[in-house]
Amino acid sequence: MTTTVPRRPQKASFRTRLLRLAETVTTPLLPEDYLDLVAPLRSGTALRGRIVAVRPETRDAATVVIQPGRGWRGHLPGQYVRLGVDVDGVRQWRAYSLTSVPDSQDGRITVTVKAIPDGKVSNHLVRRVRPGTIVQLDQAQGDFTLPAAAPERVLFLTAGSGITPVMAMLRAGLADRADVVLVHSAPTRDAVIFGAELRALAESGGLRLVERHTDVEGVLGVDELAALVPDHLDREAWACGPVGMLDAVEGYWSANGLADRLHTERFRPTVISPGEGGTVTFTGSGVTVEADGATPILDAGENAGVLMPSGCRMGICFGCVVPLRQGAVRDLRNGDLTTAVPGDGVLVQTCVSAAAGTCDIEL
Structure with missing residues (x-):
């Protein structure tokens, strides 16, 4: 005959018991929530x-x-x-x-x-x-970068805040490894971001700087590049700036059969035009519905059979918060608009938000 001896429950470790005790006294918050307050940059948590x-x-x-x-x-x-x-x-x-x-x-x-x-x-x-x-x-992203072996001759075409990714390349010592020309546009001399640093670099021979102050000289046209930088088409080029500028530059390089020598960075190519109501796409479910400007997205999704997280349905508990991947929504409580383009991932409360044009919801 086999006798089965009941296994004695193992005692929880001191650390486990301490955490359980902490949870009871911090409810409804968890100990991790308090750690976020004192050590928000610790490892093992959201970046x-x-x-x-x-x-x-x-x-x-x-x-x-x-x-x-x-x-x-x-x-x-x-x-x-x-x-x-x-x-x-x-x-x-x-x-x-x-x-x-x-x-x-x-x-x-x-x-x-x-x-x-x-x-x-x-x-x-x-x-x-x-x-x-x-x-x-988030972790760093993007391929608007230099190759491991920098080209001998480089051309940067930038305008406004488009100088920012290029500044990182210059600060990393590109001018020591390549012949660099920078053509930069800004409304005025004082409006040039990093103006003093760029001019000092040019004076030291680190690069050739061409400034265009558009309030006085007008917008730079691609047809002017030949006079400003005669060998511009012989250089590997990187361009970052307003959409209109990038469209013109891409068209120019393509027309000359050199599209592969041009690298561009576009941050916000999508234009959002808010309205009243619109098409709501629940990207994870593959469901698309038409919703008017007075119907909460939560209701529109549920009526279409989408499994929607929810709670109080009054905008208090935040149980219905989901990412707005792109588009526009309107807060039904105060009329405030929230917009997003791809990559933003703005969080919205679906129980108090209505479509304000086409929008994509991650559900």
């Missing part, structure tokens, strides 16, 4: 960064210095990072070029932001954010 300083560059641009958390894997000059910034209680995601050299001694990274009219995040970062603020981070 974050702490803003260390904000340095003005021009009247409407500033460099934001960030100490990233331990999970940061570094970047290449020319890449960008997506920041998640809490503005008026709503987390917004935006992509900004990294302007710091890789692997700096202090481990810090920088992005340089130009405030744009009605830009919720850019104006917040340039004018309102304070040192000590915690931001969310």
Whole structure:
């Protein structure tokens, strides 16, 4: 006969018991929530960064210095990072070029932001954010970078904040390895981001700098490049700036059969035109519905058979928050618009948000 002896329950470890006790006294928060307050940059958590300083560059641009958390894997000059910034209680995601050299001694990274009219995040970062603020981070992305072996001759065509990814390349010592020409457009001399640094680099022989001040000289046309840089088509070229400029540059290089020698960076190619109501696509479910401007997205999704997370249905508990991948929604409580282009991943409350044009919801 076989006798079965009941297994004696193992005692929980001291650490496990301590955590259980902590959970009982911190409910409804968990101990991890308090750790986020005292050590937000620790390893093993979502990647974050702490803003260390904000340095003005021009009247409407500033460099934001960030100490990233331990999970940061570094970047290449020319890449960008997506920041998640809490503005008026709503987390917004935006992509900004990294302007710091890789692997700096202090481990810090920088992005340089130009405030744009009605830009919720850019104006917040340039004018309102304070040192000590915690931001969310993604890992560096983008292929607007130099090859491992830099070309002998390089041409940069930039305008406005399009100088930011190029500045990282210059700071990383490109001028020591290549013959560099930079053609940069800005409304005025004072509006040139990194103007003093660029001019000093040019004076030292590090590059040839051509400035175009558009308020006085007008917008630079691609047909003017031959006079400004006679060998421009013989150089490997990188261009970053407004959509109209990039369209013209791409057309010009293609017409000359040299499209493979041109590299461009486009951050926000999509234009959002808010309206009243529109087509809502639930990307994970593959469901598309037409919704009017008064119907919460939560209701529109449920009526179409989409499994929607929800809670109080009053905009209080945040149980219905999901990413808006692109498009526009309107807050039914106050009429505020929230817009996103691909890559933003802005979070919205579906129970109090209605379609304000075509929008894609990640569900």
